[in-house]
Amino acid sequence: MYAKQLTYYYPSDCVRIVYHESGFQKHQELVQYFQDEPAFSPQELAYLKSESWLDNFPHVFEVHEFKLTEMPDYYCYICVIGYRNSQPEYIQIVTNESLSKNLQVRLKDSAIILSQYIELYSENLHQKSEIQLLEHILHKAGHQLRNSLALIGLYAHNLYLQLTDTSSQKKAMFIHENVKKIDSNLTEMLSCGQGVKLNIVPQDLKEIVAESIKDLQPIIHQKQLKINISEISTILLLDKLQIQQVFDNLISNAIHFSPKLGEININWHTFQEEVLIKISDRGPGIPPEEIQKVFNPFYSRRVGGTGLGLTIAKKIVLDHQGNIWAQNLSEGGAAFSIILPRKKY
Incomplete structure (x- = not known):
């Protein structure tokens, strides 16, 4: 969607966004063409993806023009939004017209906004990953704790039935009731961890x-x-x-x-x-x-x-x-x- 929006602002044939997505070792890319512009050939796309035209590593949020030796009829501008895994993440504009200074400033602003979005998106994925790990741990720990609690509760109840001293019976019942309370709290915690439907x-x-x-x-x-x-x-x-x-x-x-x-x-x-x-x-x-x-x-x-x-x-x-x-x-x-x-x- 963001790549599509960029084609409205620039006289471009194509917009490429290259970024790293959590969970993938290689960088991902989005390609969007301007309105009814024909798609690049597989050979041209492979050339852009190869980054053989990238003869230096620009500073972050600086717009640079690059020569496309295998696509000489086009201008190429990129603005790096960051480096991850020793590879650049960037917005690339491929156009048959040169970009004015104003459009280059707009490209820089777009790169800054995209960088912020990617950071938020990555943080959200990281949080989801942590939550999934927690759910797995809670489920495993809950199963083990429940077995132990059931045994403690059973022995406490049997002890209560066998005791004749009122004071000792109260202590045994106290243990039994608190085991039930812990089990109830554990159920609530596990229900939370397993993401049950909220009772709103x-x-x-x-x-x-x-x-x-x-x-x-x-x-x-x-x-x-x-x-x-x-x-x-x-x-x-x-x-x-x-x-x-x-x-x-x-x-x-x-x-x-x-x-x-x-x-x-x-x-x-x-x-x-x-x-x-x-x-x-x-x-x-x-x-x-x-x-x-x-x-x-x-x-x-x-x-x-x-x-x-x-x-x-x-x-x-x-x-x-x-x-x-x-x-x-x-x-x-x-x-x-x-x-x-x-x-x-």
Whole structure:
């Protein structure tokens, strides 16, 4: 589609876009001809693809003209958008007219836009690859954990039936009930990882946040933390069970890294089509060299952490057509921001 748009702007016979796509060792190419212009012959296309005419390696985002010795009737302009695997990615314009300076500037601008698009596209593919890996790991780990939990639950129940002392029976039942709770949480986590259909219904964002805070009250009181949340109720179309996991994880992390007598702020701002939610603490922040890793599977800054909480949170937000990112605050501490759409998707 982008190559087709470029043919509208330039007096070109042909536009070639050469780029690298994740998952492919070789560069890919798109070829688009101007309106009703006849296609180049297989020999001409092979010549362009061979890059034998590329007698030097231009700087990124600089437009260069090249001689096509085997296609002498044409002008050739390229603008490199980057180098990957020691090979250039570029836009090539093949035309029977020379490009004016204004059109060369436009070609440079087009290359910059295309470069940004390719980076976003590559990042999206990378995220999907990470999510698929996580789904595979969750499925495998879930199967093994369920077998162990079933045995623990069975033995705890049999122990309860055999014991006569009331105090011991209560302990055995406590074990049995908590095994059931862990199994239920595991089911929810695996359902999230396997990308089940979202149960989307209108939900009050403030109530979801308040419920997460209520569940975490013991450790909040222990550290004597002050929690500030927005007073405005905002209705969003959400899967409550999954979004609850997101807030449970983010608020739990904020509590963990907050100093005693610290403060946590949970605010949201409503825009026409989306809501921006921000959860910030006054802890030590995230090491700058690690801030891009916090959503990676098995990365954890918490001792004993699984490194899956933030990865799962990101997947849930992406499933809701939203976005999530982390940043350090200039005044100290870290913040996690979430964008969720307001309209139905």
